[in-house]
Amino acid sequence: MTVLATPDKTGSGFPLGFDAILDPSPLQYLDEHGALSGALRDDAPELDPKELLATWRAMVIGRRFDVQATTMVRQGRLAVYPSSFGQEACEIGAILALRPTDWFFPTYRDCVSMVTRGIDPVETLTLLRGDWHCGYDPQHWRTAPQCTPLATQAPHATGVALAAKLAGDATVALAFCGDGGTSEGDFHEALNFAAVYQAPAIFFVQNNQYAISVPLAKQTHAAALAHKAVGYGMAGVRVDGNDVIAVRRAVSEAAERARAGQGPTLIEAVTYRMQAHTNADDATRYRDESEVEYWKARDPLARLETYLKASGLLTEDVVAEANQAAEELAADMRTRLGEEPEVDHRDMFAHVYAEPTPQLLEQAAALQAEIDAESEAGR
């Protein structure tokens, strides 16, 4: 695999020549036609059919989740939904490469990863429905609250990774980030710290080409985002972000390196945001339909499906079971997100401090009195 700038234990520095380090062509196993590409043909025995089928199933379910959430935002059941349609290879490939004990730092766009991790879809969507800022138990799921300020979660991943290392645990921390987020100062500070402390962290950039309306070319002048690893002295990998096999492999290997004490990795996954930024965005203002068409032909789910069909792994039973699971999830979302959420106004005051201040208790009581008076007045 094209690992950029992995420090070599034998002391020769970087295992690859400088040209190779700067080669921006992404690692790929499955090409856009669903055929094995060069890298994997040499490596074929390592493909585990069970793993491939489980990955495909998760992608079917993840995509159904995304489509259902998008529908529910149109129906006014969600306040906002940033879709990751077309980014399933990243969302799912990366998360399936982690152990349940590893920590995950998602952004607003990464609901599909969270559902793949096992988090309840409604808890996943709590933030975007507007009930509360985080709907799940981060400790239980080893998943931080979805981060809205860009790249600000990356230093937290460094911190968790460093702590795990100091505690002697085999835990890895993986932070997601968009291509735009790589411009933020926090991103760079997180990478630098992680490299300096050789923290077992993985920074996974979903380069989906746009930060709202701003294309990658206006975000960076570097030939590849993975190159940024070089400056920090950490491993950098560029993968085809629509090739789930490549993504899963890249993350697995980064996690192995991290667990082996070889420090952090920056992974750039080259993908595309098929939908608008959110429902509030008008993507026709800044991109052509032809570009979207180009990427449609590189769909990550179709690609794996073609391969699995050609290799005879995708039997009718397997397809039927996955589709049914996806439809059940969607039906459950429709029912439960269709209900008016129960929100408790007391939560506003209950979770500001471990013990509410006297001032907060006063304010909570005043609000309660207001609400009681309103309900008495029949409003």
Added chain:
Amino acid sequence: MTATLDGAKTQGAEVREISLAQAVNRALRDAMTADEKVVVFGEDVGVLGGVFRVTDGLTRDFGENRCFDTPLAEAGIMGTAIGMAMYGFRPVVEMQFDAFSYPAFEQIASHLAKMRNRTRGRLPLPVVVRVPYGGGIGGVEHHSDSSEGYFVSTPGLHVVTPATVSDAYTLLRAAIESDDPVIFMEPKRLYWSKDQLTTSGPEIGKAAVRRQGTDATLIAYGPTVQTALEAAEAGAAEGYDLEVVDLRSLVPFDDETVTASVRKTGRAVVIHEAVGFGGTGAEIAARVSERCFHWLEAPVRRVTGFDIPYPPPKLERHHLPSVDRILDAVASLQWEDR
């Protein structure tokens, strides 16, 4: 000539109504036309025209050198604006949402605000920072903060916040002409409110009396001006004749207008969305008490957001100052005759 919320025709007013967002756009255009040193930049301000379309068409009409998209880096935006201002430009930058100005805070607090002072006046920084702020639009967390408190307690910054279409225009023109940095707080909830535009208006530092009254003064700014006016209307039905002062400028602060109003009415309620504790309203209440003590019939009251992180959309109605809460505060102002 000052604007009026009810759209009363003033000199130079157009008949067509425009939105507050369009008024900001118009001010940027007119300033860019008048002075080629005025440049606009920030996240998505170019082709997209900003997420609220405030900068719509500026890149098309003035070119990429005058209005451009930046990488996603608020500290970078702010620091670059400082450097450009040092070289004679007049940057107007956008922070996409209130809470996303926090990554820029080092540049704002340590440099933007202090450069004139540090250099004994030799390096003024004519920078305008546009910050859409406040809640009530159902945004998820970090999209509804009222961050003015941080700015007003940072000496060296002017902090301005319009509540009307005309003020949005005139105050932004004044901000761009100012040789000092101005934090221009845009109440995003009012972006779509419409009115006729008057292009001549006050200098920075002047409050406006939006409604005359004799019983108590409601002191508001930005998004709460509208709420205060609604409360005054509702209060009239309950027999209160309420005056509404729109501060427009938090720094500098118009003690004169506020003091005159409170001395006339003898009672005051300060209203803002930001948290109350240590907030802007505390400063205003203290100033009013200092200047109007002998005229006051009751302590100055505040109606503010609770002292909590901004709540999720489903709960924000409980948090934001409401007409009822304002009228409750008015009712508590020690009326002997009621």
